Each structure stands twice: as structure tokens, then as C-alpha cells.
Amino acid sequence: MDVIALVGPSGTGKSHRALKVSQEHHADAIIDDGILIKDGKIVGGHSAKQEKSKIMAVRRAIFVLPGHAEEVRAAIDEARPHRILIIGTSENMVQKIAKKLQLPPIAKIIHIEDIASLDEMAEARYHRLKEGKHIIPVPTIELKPHFSGYLIDPLQSLFKRSRTKRRRLGEKSIVRPVFSYYGKLVIDDSAIQSIVANVVKAKDFVNKIGSIRVKHLFRGNEDCGLDISFEIVLSYGNHIPTLIAQTQKRVREAVEFMTGMIVHEINIQVRALYVGA
Numbered sequence: 001m002d003v004i005a006l007v008g009p010s011g012t013g014k015s016h017r018a019l020k021v022s023q024e025h026h027a028d029a030i031i032d033d034g035i036l037i038k039d040g041k042i043v044g045g046h047s048a049k050q051e052k053s054k055i056m057a058v059r060r061a062i063f064v065l066p067g068h069a070e071e072v073r074a075a076i077d078e079a080r081p082h083r084i085l086i087i088g089t090s091e092n093m094v095q096k097i098a099k100k101l102q103l104p105p106i107a108k109i110i111h112i113e114d115i116a117s118l119d120e121m122a123e124a125r126y127h128r129l130k131e132g133k134h135i136i137p138v139p140t141i142e143l144k145p146h147f148s149g150y151l152i153d154p155l156q157s158l159f160k161r162s163r164t165k166r167r168r169l170g171e172k173s174i175v176r177p178v179f180s181y182y183g184k185l186v187i188d189d190s191a192i193q194s195i196v197a198n199v200v201k202a203k204d205f206v207n208k209i210g211s212i213r214v215k216h217l218f219r220g221n222e223d224c225g226l227d228i229s230f231e232i233v234l235s236y237g238n239h240i241p242t243l244i245a246q247t248q249k250r251v252r253e254a255v256e257f258m259t260g261m262i263v264h265e266i267n268i269q270v271r272a273l274y275v276g277a
Contacts, residue, residue: 002084004025004083004107005085005091006021006086006087006111007088007094007109007112014032014087015032015134015136016135018087021110025085027085029076031045031084032087033057033136034047034068036072036076038081040139045068045071055187059262061093062096063097063100069100076101086098086106094109192261195251195254196212196230197209199254200232207233207235208274209232210230210231210271212230213229214227224262225263225264226264227267228263229267229269230269231269231271232270233270233273235274251263
């Protein structure tokens with residue numbers, strides 16, 4: 001089994017061209033937005049388009065949610081594809097997916113700019129941003145059992161307004177995810193600081209918490225997660241390493257659950273011990 005990839009910015013028509021690219025490069029399976037597709041059927045995973053927020057959709061697409069990577073890895077072992085096409089927004093993203101799914105190194109990366117014109121990408125982006133339309137390279141009849149309650153349409157004339165009668169509509173479908181209705185989501189650092197403060201202050205052994213610093217880790221324009229640091233004053237008489245480890249765990253779980261962001265490090269400095277009267 002070997003692996004190739006198709007990369008390009010979000011909403012530029014990658015999923016629309018996925019079947020053509022897979023046929024031209026003899027790939028018999030596709031990984032797109034958290035699902036494994038083989039022979040026109042979803043055989044593993046859960047689509048990021050089913051998530052209710054964009055942040056959770058991203059986490060689903062890169063297989064960091066608990067159990068997701070293991071499920072798709074098992075489906076790959078069962079399906080035994082000859083070649084897999086991974087679709088992602090950047091080379092870094094597809095490399096992450098390949099590593100998470102324990103796939104061989106990516107042999108070839110195809111960029112959307114090399115197979116689509118600027119006008120075609122602009123039209124795809126229009127339908128994504130203005131109409132909330134997302135394409136999944138699976139026939140509608142196969143998709144509906146996985147998207148119960150979602151609005152799903154055959155592809156129809158999304159990219160071409162031709163009156164040609166003969167069209168292969170069954171290969172791709174349009175879904176309108178819940179998160180596409182609400183516009184852009186931005187979580188300010190002050191919101192993250194408030195989450196941290198509330199988690200830490202809830203513990204009896206914390207007498208005081210100092211300034212909370214949130215650092216974003218970037219690779220190019222991609223936000224890869226957070227480093228969080230703060231100072232605390234502890235009540236005297238407790239085992240400090242145990243308390244710090246518990247606090248780090250609770251802060252990580254709270255921030256990741258409430259924001260969908262990945263927390264890489266939580267650095268805590270114990271400034272003093274408070275001794276009561």
C-alpha cells in the first residue's frame with residue numbers, strides 16, 4: 001500500500017476533484033474530512049461535517065479525537081486498499097494524518113493549483129462561504145445513512161451551469177453542516193484565560209493564581225495549538241508534584257473540551273506557599 005495526497009486551501013474544490021484525481025492516479029481509497037471511502041462507500045470513520053463547530057470539525061479531520069484514528073486504521077486493515085489518496089488543506093495536515101493513521105510516507109503530493117484554474121477555485125470558494133455547501137465524494141444514497149437529519153443534495157450544477165442532459169450526479173453529494181450556518185468562530189485568549197482561572201481557583205489547595213499567559217504555536221499560517229503558563233500560590237502541607245500534575249490534567253481537559261483546541265504544554269510556577277493562622 002502506498003499513499004498520495006491532494007492539498008489546497010479550504011473551499012477550493014479538493015473534494016469535488018477527489019474522484020478524478022484518485023482515478024488518474026489509481027488510488028482505490030480516499031481519506032477526506034475524517035472518513036475512509038472505498039468503492040464509493042464510507043467504510044470507516046466519522047465525517048468532520050457532522051460536528052457542530054468548526055474547531056471540532058478540524059480535530060475530527062486530523063484524527064485527534066479519542067478512538068477515531070484507531071477505528072479508521074482498523075477499517076484500512078480490513079479494506080486493504082492498494083493506494084490511498086489523503087485530502088487536506090496543507091502538506092503539514094496530510095503528513096499529520098498519515099502519521100496518525102500509521103500509513104507509509106506520502107509518495108506524491110498534488111496541489112489544487114495544478115489541476116484547477118483560479119476561476120474554478122474562486123467559484124468553489126463562493127459556494128463554500130456564501131452558501132455553506134460542502135462536497136463529499138460519495139453518492140447520496142450511500143451518504144444518507146451516515147448523515148441522518150442533515151440536508152443532503154446530489155451534486156447538480158454546482159460548478160457548471162451546462163444544460164447537458166447527461167451528468168454523473170451520483171458520484172458526489174452536497175451537505176450543509178450545522179457549523180456552516182453560523183459564520184466565523186473566534187475564541188479570544190481572554191476566554192481561554194477565564195477557563196483556566198475558573199478550573200484552578202475551584203481547588204481548595206490553590207490560594208492565589210497569577211497572570212495567565214496563552215501562546216499560540218504556528219506553522220506557517222496554521223494554528224497548531226496552545227502553550228499555557230501561569231503562577232500560583234499553594235496552601236502549605238500538600239504534596240506539590242501531585243497537585244501540579246492534577247492541575248495540569250484538569251486545565252488541559254477543560255480547555256480542550258470547551259474550545260476544541262489542542263493544548264501542548266501547561267507550565268505552572270509555584271511562587272509561594274501560604275501558611276494559615
